[in-house]
Every structure is written in structure tokens, then in C-alpha cells.
Amino acid sequence: MWGILRRSAVDGGGGFSASSLRRTRFALVSARSYAAGSKEMTVRDALNSAIDEEMSADPKVFVMGEEVGQYQGAYKITKGLLEKYGPERVYDTPITEAGFTGIGVGAAYAGLKPVVEFMTFNFSMQAIDHIINSAAKSNYMSAGQINVPIVFRGPNGAAAGVGAQHSQCYAAWYASVPGLKVLAPYSAEDARGLLKAAIRDPDPVVFLENELLYGESFPISEEALDSSFCLPIGKAKIEREGKDVTITTFSKMVGFVLKAAEKLAEEGISAEVINLRSIRPLDRATINASVRKTSRLVTVEEGFPQHGVCAEICASVVEESFSYLDAPVERIAGADVPMPYAANLERLALPQVEDIVRAAKRACYRSK
């Protein structure tokens, strides 16, 4: 079943399937938590419009990656851009991540603003030397003489039924490197605001999207639809206010955590949900302020547990807000195994709503 869902996602998100049902359910949930915004936008359209507007505003911005032009983008994120801006600015690259990443970095050194797409961040490992050694460290090593205004973007983390080499989450890897900024949007508004901020930022930015969110529709405000809209890098968003337990997460897991918060509310636990938005720089201030209010923390991520984003958040809270904690910090992450393919195994390898609910209850002494 997951395989079928995956195919319809790749075919352009138009299929009538369980994924569109999920979409409706999420829309209902998010409609309750967002302020009244009568317009809706999918994350895919949000990203497309962000890139389009930034390319229109600045002739130095150009897009490169595999299948971004003629094919309209492997996930259709760059749909329509080739027709609008031409092949010089929407460049279909040969298959060499190391090659086109190096070229993008070189172009950035020379003053252009490339937006480099990885078909998935799993493939960025073939280019990681250029991301770290050529992009992230250049400004520092050249003492400010070489800056690299580049954006690396693409789907990150688990999709559905794509196995170990297509499912890893790279947030922790990239967020450990000084010189990079790492962003992870959830909603359409996040996607628009953060991508526009990333393209305008003079530093190299790793922009971690999620394939399963591309087709999700979210309400979007008039302000967010404006072409000058931009979200600050380094600020988390409190998606839902609460007073009993703080739950932090990013990307697709935000949806899961919001659902868990609904379930917890039914049981009288008021959860404060923080959508990190920015993994590096991490908004430690918002996280700690929330924990000082609630005294309990559950951190959630999809990626591998060891040395993960959650580990960093735990460390930060223990260092800065230890005396405010009433319970040990709960960490929920993906299973410590390469992602299995079979649907039942995959489900067990990823955090689910029940896991989040259980952890929050444990933090509130409501269960073992």
C-alpha cells in the first residue's frame, strides 16, 4: 500500500488515495490551530512560488539540479520555472552531485546565488565535501573574502517505502557544522518564508524539506502570500500554546505532535508544541523559556537517536534550565536501524502519535 502511495506522490500528487485522505485530516487539524486564513496552499506550491518570486526579484538567483528543468522537477517543485526563466537560470545538471555542488559553490564564489536541488538529501552525501569544505568553511577560512550565498534544498528524512538509502534524516549531520545554516519547514507558510529567507541569506543554507509534506495543504495568510514575506532564521514557532509539557520537533513530525497534543488535551494535559523551523542556529531561548514555563520536555525527531537534534536540545535544556525541570527529558527519535522497507517495519522504525502521547504522559507522571 505504501508503495502505491509513493507512486502517486511522485506522479505529481494528483492521485486519489490514502494520502489525499490524510491531507484532509491534517487540514482539519491545522484549521483548528491556525488563525482564520481563508486561502490554502500546498507546500509544493509554497516552495515553487518562493523560488519564482526570488528569481524574479534578483537576476543572480538560479536553480540547478537533476530534472529541475524539462522534467519540471523530480517532485515538481520547480514546475514552470524553465518556461519562465530559460535554461540558463534553470539548469538541468548531469548526474554528479559532487560535480554540480562544486559548480554551484564556484558560481556562488563568483557572485551568483545558486539554489541547488538534491533529489534527496541522501544523495548529498556524494557532495558533502563541497557542502562542508567548499561552502560552509569558506567564509571563515578566507577571513570574509569569499562568501557563499548558496542554498542546498531537497527532500530529507523518511518518505514511504523507499528503504534505507532514501530515508535518512540529515538534520543532525549538517546542523553540527559551523558556517552552515540549517532550516526545516513544516507548513506552507514555513516553506515560503524560510526558503525566501534562505535565498536572500549571504551564508550557505541547507534547506531540509519533506517529500510527504509536498502535497499537504495548509491555510496561508495574505501576509505570507506577499512577495516580500520572509521568516527570520533562528526563530522557532510556538504552534500551540500549553502549560503542562513542552514538545519540540521539526518538519513532518510537527503534524504528528499536533495530533498528539489533541489527544493529550482530551486527557487534561496541555502541551506546548514548538516547531523548531531552524535547526542551526537553534532557538535555544524559545525552547528554554517554554521549559521554564512547563517544567517538562519531550523532544521528537524522525532521525537516528545517537547525536541527534534531540540530544542537542536535551543538553541545552539541562545546561540552562536544569532547576526548572520536574521530570527527566524524554527523547523520541527514529529506531537505531537503517530504515527497513516493509510497511509494518517502517512504521515501527518511525515515531508515531502514540509514542509521543506516551512520552508526554510519562513526563507528566501519568504513566510508566
Added chain:
Amino acid sequence: MAIWFARSRTLVSSLRQNLGLSAIFIKHNYSSRRPVFTNSQLSPRVFLDPFSSYRHESTAVETHPYLVQQSDHEDDAQELDFPGGKVGYTSEMKFIPESSSRRIPCYRVLNEHGKIISDSDFIPVSEKLAVRMYEQMATLQVMDHIFYEAQRQGRISFYLTSVGEEAINIASAAALSPEDVVLPQYREPGVLLWRGFTLEEFANQCFGNKADYGKGRQMPIHYGSNQHNYFTVSSPIATQLPQAAGVGYALKMEKKNACAVTFIGDGGTSEGDFHAGLNFAAVMEAPVVFICRNNGWAISTHISEQFRSDGIVVKGQAYGIRSIRVDGNDALAVYSAVRSAREMAVKEQRPVLIEAMTYRVGHHSTSDDSTKYRAADEIQYWKMSRNPVNRFKKWVEDNGWWSEEDESKLRSSTRKQLLQAIQAAEKWEKQPLTELFNDVYDVKTKNLEEQELGLKELVEKQPQDYPLGFHN
């Protein structure tokens, strides 16, 4: 001016000749165990491998060529239609040999005695230019010698010489325009020297002191200067090649009258980035000049262990890139080749590959002792008899443009200047701690500001551990 164009035309035509020679197929001798089938003996399905385009349906060929009996002389007139264009076919099964019977010849102008070889194609060099080139080559030699000794004395931690490659360094730089963007590997400080980097600036970088433009962030020899269009040296090998393609692309998009110029050694061509960089530059039609310094050694790896091709020049054609092999120890040949390549790159918006043959006389770096893996007399031979600086010197002297007096004056004054530069650089303080957290990002992020504040408070609280303080 007219003479220059005439010469460059012959240069281009001789280039074409050379490429043509290498494309000649040499009939391969088959072993007697391998039978050669004619069309009548077997049905084509058995003969061809399962992936043959025999099953290719969209071509507009009416008759399947393999089914129809063709007599030999008609074969070559037929063409097959494949993605990528038309290609003639042959019924004779012949493999392109792994190597040509004749290696691609090396373009040179000056012989070993510093005399111009008669009927050479080359771009004339004025007295002023020639003298400047020679002076810079000699300066580079002195600089390498003195900094090497400084490392041996423990005054700097590391150094890497360009001994034996002075002609490549200086002559290539002289052939470029200042707007051309240089992405070096690490054995091309001469290019920066030519562009005006002073001996003091070199010394400051090696000492990582307060005056270093790199703010003490990098190991010695990792020079970089925005002002001189010379990108900061980066340690991972060959990363500069796809970056150069990117820079070339940017210059092309902005319609600048400039090209990207990048250097690589023989060893670096084994990296994946070499393939990506050249392939991309060709596909993007980017104005990039790739200069490969084939100096025979990659630390202890001899070129026979690095590749089995005829050097690097033959690889250019594989990417659709115009290429030339040049005697890297002949300053006039290097000058002409780079100058022509640069013009082609900019005017025709295409990449060009130059393989400069030379020899790495020095050790790989101060961390290497090359006598451990190569014969000392091999090194001596190249140092003395095939020295590029001496060769050019003879030509300049023969023209009456340089004397022994000029020589001793130059060498002693350069030596003196270098020693002073080192002494001064050594005395300069190191970067203050205020620079530790700068330039990680364009604007310091909040977490870095907090860390800096934390460090400042620590330093003030524990002055005994931090005698230099926070601000120096």
C-alpha cells in the same frame, strides 16, 4: 598584431593536426580463437549483445542495417541515427587501441640551451615583459628557498615549494588578464606573486599573524586574495575544478570579458571532481582554462601508478574539450599556449585544457622526503640540466636584456627583503581573540555572540591563563 593572429591560426591548425593524429584507428590483432562472423553466417540476434540498439524503434531507418546484405564499400556511406546524432557504421569489428603508437607531441619554443627553435609558432614577448617574467621566476625561486629553510628552522609550521615549476607559475600568470579569476591548487603562488602580492604578504600568511589577510585561519601557503582575483587555496584535491566551471558559468552569464583559470596536478586528475569539472564546463560552454601541471609525482605516487592514458591531454577530447600538451619548463611556450587558450575561452565561450609537462624538483612539501621514493640523481638531473629558470635566463641574456650584475643584484636584494619580511612577520602579534568567532557567518548568530561573551568573561576572570587578554 597581424603577426599574432597569423601565428595563432597556425597554432590552432597544428592543434587540429595533433588531435587528428590521435584519432587514427590502428587495426587490432585478434587472437585466432575469436572468429569473425559475416552477415550471411549468423542471424543478427545471436551476433549482437542483448542491449544492442537493434531493438531501438524510434529511429527512422527503414531497413535494419544488420539484416541487409551490404557489400563492404557501401558500409561507410551509411549512417545510423542515435540519440546524440548520426554516426557512420562499419562491419569491421575494430577496437580503438588503448594508446596511440605516437604520444601527443609537446609544444615547445625554446630549446634546452635557451635558443628559439626555428619556425616556432609563438607570441612574441617584449623586453619589458621578458625581464619582468625572469625577475619573478628568480624571485619565486628565492622565496621558496627561504621559506623552506624557515620551516626547517621551526619558524613556520609548514611550507610547499614550486621548485622546477617556475615557468608554469609565472608564464601562465603573465599570459592572463587581471580580471581572469584564478582557482589554484596549491603549487601556484607565482601566479599571486605576478599579480602583485608582496613578499611581506606571503610571509604574513605563513606566520598567521595579525596582518594576514586570512586572519590566521589557515595553514601556511593557503594564500587567497579577493583583490588579486586569486581564490583562497583549499586543501581537498580537485575541488577547484567544478568550482572553476561554476565561476566560468557566472562570468558567462554576466557577459564579462574574463575567464576562470584553474590549476591541477597529475594526481588530482584521478579525483571524481576532475571528471565532473571538465564534463560540466564543456556542456555548459563555460570559459574555463584548465591547466594541469603534470610533474610526474603525486607525493610518492609516480604517474605510471596514477593513470594508464597518455597523460592528461588525451582526456580533453573525451570531454569535447580542445587541448594542448606544452613543455611546462619552457616559459615562452607556456606563455603562448596560455595566452591563446585564454583568448579561445573568452571569445568562443568554451573550456580549454593545457597539460604542462614538468618535474617536481622539490619534495611534495616539508612533510615529505622524496629521496625515500625516488633516485637522488633523478632529482639532480632535473634541477640542474632541465631547470626552467636557467633556460629562460639564457634566452633573456642572449637578447642582451639581462646581465650577471642584474642577477646578483636581484638575488641578494630579494633575499634580504625576504629575511626582513620573515623577521617582521615573526614579530607581529597573532590575531586577537575577537576574531575567533567572526566570519563563520556573514553576521554573527546569537549563539556565537553568547559564546564570544562567555569566552571574554572567562579570559577576564582568569588572566593568568590568558596573558594576552581578549583584545591583544
